[in-house]
Every structure is written in C-alpha cells, then in structure tokens.
Amino acid sequence: MEAPARVTLTSTRIFRPLASTIALKVVMAVTGLVLFGFVIGHMIGNLQVYLPRGADGVWALDAYGKFLHEIGHGGAIWIARAGLLAALAMHIAAAWTLTRRSLDARPVGYRQWKAKQSTYASRTMRISGPLIFLFVVYHLLHLTIGSVHPDYIQLGVHHNVTTGLAQPLAGGVYVIAMLGLGIHLYHGIWSLMQTLGLAHPRHERLRRAIAAVSSALVVLGNVSIPIAALCGWLPV
Amino acid sequence: MKIKLNVWRQRSRAEAGSFESYAADDVSEDMSFLEMLDVVNERLTTEGKDPIAFDHDCREGICGSCSIVIDGRPHGPKDRTTACQLHMRSFPDGAEITLEPWRAGAFPIVKDLVVDRSAFDRIIQAGGFVSVPTGSAVDGNALPIEKENADLAMDAAACIGCGACVAACPNASAMLFTSAKISQLALLPQGQPERWRRVLSMVETMDEEGFGSCTNHGECMAACPKSISLDNIARMNRDWMRAALRSGRRAGSTTESAAD
Amino acid sequence: MKLDPTIPAGPLETKWDRHQLEMKLVSPANKRKYRVIVVGTGLAGASAAATMAESGYQVSAYCFQDSPRRAHSIAAQGGINAAKNYQNDGDSVYRLFYDTIKGGDFRAREANVYRLAQTSMKIIDQCVAQGVPFAREYGGVLANRSFGGAQVSRTFYARGQTGQQLLLGAYSALQRMVGLGRVRMFARHEMLELIVVNGVARGIVTRDLVSGEVRSHVADAVVLATGGYGNVFYLSTNAKGCNTTANWRAYKHGAAFANPCFTQIHPTCIPVSGDYQSKLTLMSESLRNDGRIWVPKQQGDKRQPQTIPEDERDYYLERKYPSYGNLAPRDIASRAAKEACDSGRGVGRTGLGVYLDFASAIERLGEPVIRERYGNLFEMYERITAENPYTTPMRIFPATHYTMGGLWVDYNLMSTIPGLHVIGEANFSDHGANRLGASALMQGLADGYFILPHTIGHWLATAKLEDVTTDHPAVKAAEAAVAARTQRLLSIGGKRTAASFHRELGQIIWDECGLARNASGLKSALERLPKLREEFWHDLNVPGDGAGLNQSLERAGRVADFLELGELMCLDALKREESCGGHFRVEHQTEDGEALRDDERFCHVAAWEYAGDDRDPIRHTEPLRFDFVNLAQRSYK
C-alpha cells in the first residue's frame, strides 16, 4: 500500500503517538485554552483603565502594571511571558503542521463545494489565527516596547493606553483585531471542547452557548477600550 | 424533464481529467439519480462513446458503493440520502448538475467518478475488530448489554463506509468513519479488551493513509447518509488521549503488532 | 455422473457429530501448507475465509466490489433465525428443522437441514462476540421477533440492517486476518474461469477489473461463495452486480446445477415505475401484519384509492384465505397479486401493483403507533415514490428475491467436481423449493463459520494432490479461454447494449418462468431464448477495450451467462411436472389454487449436467428420503 506518511514530529516508537493528528489537536486545544485564559485575565486587568486615580494619585492601571512587574522580584512576569510564548509557539506549530497535512490531503479540489454545517468562523481559523498573531506583534511594539507609540512612558500604562488608542489608526487596528479574535475564539472554544472529548449529545447546545458567550465577552470587554479612548471617554 | 450534466471524466489514475457536458432530454422525475445516469450511458454506448464509470451495487442505500459529489454535495442535495436513493424529482426541470468524484489524496481516482477507497479497509485492518476466533464465543446472553449502549453502538455501526464524510470534509479527514467503528466497539463489553490498542492503531493508520486532520467543521456529519454523529469523534479523541496516557510507552509496540 | 450426498448414517441428532469424528483432520502444523481460494466475501465467503485462515490455512479471497464489506449480504434487512428458545416459547432445534423442511415443501435434505438448525445457535454467539449490535431488551438480553409466519419468536435482528451488521462482523474478522497477512484479499477481481486439473478443481482465473490484467491463481481447494442468480430476471431485489458467472463456469466444467427453477418471489416490493427501472426495492414483510391488501373490483378503475368505496374493493387475500388473510405465505401472496393484475385490476400507472392499505390500522391504532412500528419503512417508500403512505395506500408488487437453486453439493458442501466447494446462496442445499424468512443469513454463516472449515479439512487430508503451478497446461488453457471470451465480447461490434438484452431476457423469464409456469409458456421460452442468445452474440455492442476499468464489458459477460442459465431454468421448470414451494405449475394445483406436489415422481433433487454447447444438458436426480418427518400437504386456508 502507498502510505504518504508525513512524519512531522518524531517517529521513534515512544514518541510516535505525538506525531498523531489527535496529539497535535490536543496541543492546539490545550495551548489555545492557555492563550484564552491569558486573554481573559489580561482583559480584566485592562478594564481597570476605566478606574480613576487612587488616593495616592496613581492610576489604578499603572498600579496594576507596577504590581505585575514587581511580584516575585520581577521574576513572575518573565515566567508568565515564557509560558505564553511557549504556548503560542506550540499553538502555531501545531496549527501549521495540521494545516499542511490537511492541504496535502486534497491535492485536487472541487469545482463546486457547498457548505452545510461548517461556520464562517470554522472556515477562517487559519486566517483569524495569524491575524491575531500579527496584532500581538504590533501590540507589543505599541504598548510594551513603545517603539510605534507617539508618546510612550515606561510604566505609564494608563497614559500609554489612553493616548495610544485615542489615535484613529491604532484604535481602528485594535477594534478590527478584537473582532478577529472573537471569531477565532467562537469556533476555537467549541472546537477545543470537541477535541478534548468534552462532548455529550445532551450538552451540545450548552457547548455552543459557552463558546458564543465567552467569545462575545472577550470582544465586548476589549473593544470597549479603544472605542472609549477614541471617543475620549477614558479618565485622563 | 430536461437536464444538463457536467461530469468529471478521467480515463485512468495516471491520465489527466476534465469536465464534459452531456444533455439528457428524456428524464422522468421518478427515475433515481443512477437510473438517469444509466439512460445517459445507454445513449453514449449506442453513439459509440465511452459511458460514464460510477460505482454502485445495492441501489438501496446500504452497500456504500455509490460515491458521487452532486452539485458540491457528496450524495447530492437531500439529507440522509445516498446518491442511489436520490430521485430526479429533487431537481428542477432544466437543471444543470455537476458530477465530481470523491476528492481526496487517500482516495485515488480509478476512472471518471470511481475512486479507490481501500484506505478504509486498511484502517479496519489496523484494529476495527474483536479478536475472537470462530468457536471461542460464549453464549450470546452471557454478556448483558445496557440497552442505551447497545443502541448507541448500533447508531455508530450504521456507517456504510461510503466515504462521503471524507469527501465533504474541507480537510479530507476520515475522523467520522474511523470514530464510528472505534465508538461501536468502545461502547460494547466485547470491545473492551482491545479498546486502547485499537484506538491508537487505527488512528495511526488513518494518518499514514494521508487523510487530513479534523478541525471540527461538522460537514462530515451533514453529508453522512446515516447521520453518524460528531459525538463519535469526541469519544474517539477522549479514548485516544486515555490510551496514549495509559500506554504511552507500549504505544509503539502496540501499533507495531497490530499493523504487521 | 454419480450424485452421492454422502449423508452419514445414524440418528438425525448425532449425524453431524459422528461425521466430524469420522472425518480426517489436517494437523495444525500442516494447515499452513495448504492454499484455499474463496471466491466471494458475502456472509458465506467472508466467514469461511476468516475461519479457515484462523485455523491456519493460506487463504486468498476475491470479490468484484471495491471492498469485501459491500457484498450483497449487506442488504439483508429482516433478521437471522436461531433455535435459542430465549423466549421460552417452545422453540427447539427440531422445530426449526421441521419448519425449514416444511417451508421448503419437502424438497430439501433432512440431514443438511438438521445440521443447519443445530449450528444456528453458535452463529448468534459468534456474532455477538464480534460486537454485532443485535437489538436488546431493557434487561440487556437479546431481543427476538417472529418472522415470515413462524409461530415462535426466533429471529434475531439489528434494526432493519441485520445483514449489514452480520456482514460487518464477518468482514472485520476477515480484515483481521488480512492485517495479519493470513488472507490475501483481491477486491475488484472477477473470477472468469475455473481451473480443473485431471478432474480436480485447482484454481481460478480472474480479471483485475481496474487494470484488466487476466491472472490465474492455483490452490489445493476452491470455494465458491458467489451468491444467487436472481438477476437473471433483470429486475430483482438483488444488488446490480449479483451474477451467476462463477457458478456457470463451474457448471460448464462438470459441476451439477441443482433445481435451477426454484426461485423465490417476494410479495412486498415497491412496484416498477417505468422502463428505465434498474432494480426493485424490498419492503419488510412485517408490513403485512397491519396493512390490508386490495384491488378495485372493476377492471381499469383509475379512481383515487381513497375515493373507491369499500364495497367496490376486493380484499382478495382475506377473501381467498380467510384464516391467514394478508399473512398468507410469500409464494401464495405473490401469485394472488399477479392474478389480480393479470385480470386487469392492477393499480398505479403501469397497472402492475396492488394496494397495501393502512387506513383501517391507523383508524384502529392511531397514526403514532403505526409511525412507531413502520416509520422508517414508510419514509423509504415515500423517498422512492413521493407518496405518503399515511394518507394514500402503498402500492406493492412481487419481485424476485432469492434463488433456492444452485450448484449441487454433498453433505460436505463439495460439488460434483472434486475439490470445488460451494457455500451460501450459491449452493442448492438447505431451503428446498422455498426459503423461510431469516434463514438465508443463517445458512450462509453456518456454512462459512462452522461447516466448511471442517469438511474442507477432510478433503485436503484425503485427496492426493499433484503439484500444480501457473504454467501447467490446464492453467494456460483456462487463461486462453478467458482471453478469447473477452476478445469475442469486445469484437462483436453490434448495435445493442448488454442491458437491453438483459432486460429482454428478464421479461421472458418473468413471464414464463416466474410466479406461475405452464408447459406451453416454458416451451415458447425455450424457443425464444436461443434466438435471443444468437442475437446477443451478433448484435452486442461493448465499447472500449479490456485494458482497464470497463463496466460495460463486465456487464456483457454476466448477461451472456444469464442467457444460458435462463434456458436451463425453463428446462428444469418444464421437466418438474409438479408444483412445490416457489415452483408453481398451473397444471398442478389443488382446486383452491394450492401448490400440488407429486411425491411419487418428483420427491427428488434435479441436478443438471452440462453436455456441451450443442447438446441438451443431462438431468440427474438425487432421491430425497424422509426418515424422520412425514410428507404433508401445505394448506393455508
């Protein structure tokens, strides 16, 4: 039999199962879950941009940023960064390998193909994902390193956000990126439950609901910030 | 009724294929889709042309032979209906219908609309069985089976191995077919002794055959003439993870022995 | 030709055990030295190939479909019988044996049928162990239904897909052996010749349907499990590919063909809708439990059925057979339907159909109950006919369904060609002149799992087999024959397609050798068929060449053999001057239209020997002795 076995990870006996499609899907799902967790946490943190200065005249968001940089003598954040980076890298690597396999699996396409069950979100994972990635890169230069920020102040997080996102261009990028993220998560979250086998006929509706609600929350929460900034509703 | 067909013609696996158009003017709406093709083929033959090759046998939706993508849907527009059970009344008079073979690297084209689905047989060979040599069985009622599980197993076992799931999947993935067999046996006591080695081995063979990976689109279930459920895929994923954890070390050798 | 059934002596109950003791065995170590060819991967072939491979033989298996899983057995719906007596309703091996003998109208061998009944229980156990999801009760035990007019519930089923589930069980066992390299599977290969060396079957010649390559395979024993020949009627409930080619090759090499005219016609199929019709779809007989069968009293009444008043309807089964009514046996119900249509009272556009009416049942039980009982059947009917059976009566018509006739085999399932074994529907063995519902699956699996694997050992252990390689002259001759035949089919260059000849053949067989047969009709058929065959070989048109996939060529070869078989059927029907089971000679019936057997002259198996293309075949007989049951006349009044 001709078996176009594309050995992607390793083919040594013990690790062979890791080359399996399902292994890679599990990696996608777990890393996806980690990234999702970060996005939620990060959003909650960011929403503090709506809070006023504290008694000591320090913006809540700045205090929060400072706190993040200082816990564990500044070590924690690096650990977190390492973890995130690893997750993202694995997520992307797995997505890349699986996508390659899937493209190879249909060398000749259809003249006509009608979708029946798949969603817009499910069909665009491979676009929304990279979009998010590009956004993150831009976002880091913008608010973490500050190189593309008009007037960046170290640890002046509140200032950086309010001024940075008040610019129509930057703000626009954020709004669009958040919609992309929402779409990615809408399928992603349902999909990861399926991948991790958290499926039961009775809970099908529930799973759809979880995916819809959580991705909606992420979009609304995040999008509100650039919009508020653009409209100048943020406390300055 | 009159219809126009755009059919994928390809003389052999090696040769290149292309679409050809045929007109059928004497179609009755009571004809089955394959009977319509019979009529077209009769005419082509008498005109000395090469008739359209397509797989079929039972013509009652159970053997899984027929395999035509009709207007962008495997088995055509009607839900839970194989191409052989589809009737021309499902199409408007004057319709223009496109016929394509299952498209997947793992299903090489044999001729026209006929593809080679032996990859499915090899997936079953990798573990889609209970190793119970003839004569070694206990009495049929010696293992009572919860009716709910028996019914779920039957739902999964209804798969006719047609391959429409692969044809419909944007990733040409065989997860639905493979998971149906794995679920059937995983749900029954008879399947337990080999449960873990089975899932590892069958999934590995599925990969080796060059099917794509599932991103949970759900097109397979929508195209499946027996509406095999996506829950089977979730169940297979679950079993695979447990198996990989349980026997991560033995996995290599397990798949070896089941594959040789 | 000598027909020796080799039936073991002794009481019925111990014949098989005793025989197993007396048969020579092949020692486990030696088994792997023997090669066995199994043609066909239906229930019979797949179970036999898997079981023989498990016990150590080198097996190679063949089917013309793209996968062994698609054999026609997959289509069986109703169920499989076994004398388990789980329902405690008085079933027993002996009752199953007796029902089968009686159902077959006393034209089957006692010893074989008893062995079948004995084996039936092990089949269920084996299938359950393989993971076949038979229907279960809430207590977790196996469910049963009563089927085909049996008075006990002995039928095991898996929804409406029993054949599929049983076949997938056998297929999985076969695939396991393929995976372990103990069976070599040749899918999309068609057997076109039998290789006979010095009177012994030693192999087959196949055509690779994809590459067109003609190749010979030699072995120490050959098994045919190639199914029935119902498609000789063109329209039947059989899958399109079902054919008689393998059996016919064997017949021409000297394997006797037994009772070719014994065919079964099923009363409840969806009627023909037009001349493009390619096959007929069976609907479960269970429908007759609640449906009432009728036709309008006056001829050519084209009114909507609902508008025809009660007193203008003829519920002919209830009228003729008051006690059984709509549940009269298959052959009787089928014949009555044909008579109604012949008398010009048939319904539907073609006039070939009768009503199966659920109106009164729906009135009595309510639609939900009916939906619950027959929902999926009604759905299937509507899918095909676009009529809603809840509101308009169904239209049904009889269709060829099963062929009891087949290659003659002895108690060891070996044909008159030493080394050639025949199992499943392809042989003639256990159903006599009429098969009971849910008994074919049982027979196929009994032959394959539990009988042939033992009896073939006896053959291999006792036969003196010379070494044969693929360059033996007999092998070369067989290959040449296939090449010549293929070439001949391709080079006729006429105008008509194989299908058109097949259709014409089917019409003749259906009219003259179908539900009711009579001497003059059979004689006229015997005059028309040779002419049709002549025309076939002069005006056939097969496009393309033999070098690759050529479905027209496959079709043509099969039709060519059907044309010859059809003649033998008519001849057999003509010579059997009695009525029994599915064979109804209008000259031989009781005053109330019952089949009238002639046990004096015809209590025997008729086995036909091929005598050359230009000579009439020779009719041999195997007398049937009934030492344990006494012959009774069926009556369903």
Ligand SMILES: Cc1cc2nc3c(=O)[nH]c(=O)nc-3n(C[C@H](O)[C@H](O)[C@H](O)COP(=O)(O)OP(=O)(O)OC[C@H]3O[C@@H](n4cnc5c(N)ncnc54)[C@H](O)[C@@H]3O)c2cc1C
């Ligand atoms: C619609 C329908 C419903 C039925 N329902 C029931 C039921 O409920 N209960 C019951 O007991 N019986 C039922 N029967 C009858 C039963 O299904 C068959 O008699 C039985 O399955 C025959 O099995 P088999 O293995 O002998 O042959 P098949 O299953 O017909 O297999 C024949 C095999 O031989 C192969 N073959 C044939 N010719 C060649 C060749 N020349 N070269 C290579 N390979 C070849 C084919 O590929 C196939 O694999 C039903 C039949 C029909 C048509």
Ligand code: HEM
């Ligand atoms: C409108 C929405 C968002 C706002 C206002 C925002 C704001 C910020 C700010 C101010 C920082 C810098 C923190 C610091 O340097 O102390 C930051 C860092 C970061 N943001 Fe966002 N962010 C948003 C959305 C996102 C999204 C959707 C993602 C990922 C998909 C993301 C990923 C990151 C990452 C990876 C960092 C770097 C964290 C670190 O310093 O290691 N952000 N964000």
Ligand code: HEM
């Ligand atoms: C913060 C960023 C991201 C989050 C939260 C996230 C989350 C997820 C989740 C939960 C899944 C579902 C996994 C599964 O199917 O089980 C997923 C799938 C996917 N992700 Fe991401 N992802 C992110 C970034 C990316 C990036 C940067 C890429 C770019 C390469 C990407 C590509 C994909 C692809 C292709 C899939 C589909 C595969 C699948 O559904 O199995 N993702 N993502």
Ligand code: SF4
């Ligand atoms: S799962 Fe459905 S679509 Fe796929 S092979 Fe089985 S029956 Fe066909």
Ligand code: F3S
């Ligand atoms: S369509 Fe394809 S992506 Fe998965 S859910 Fe079905 S296999």
Ligand code: FES
């Ligand atoms: S021909 Fe058998 S399923 Fe369509």
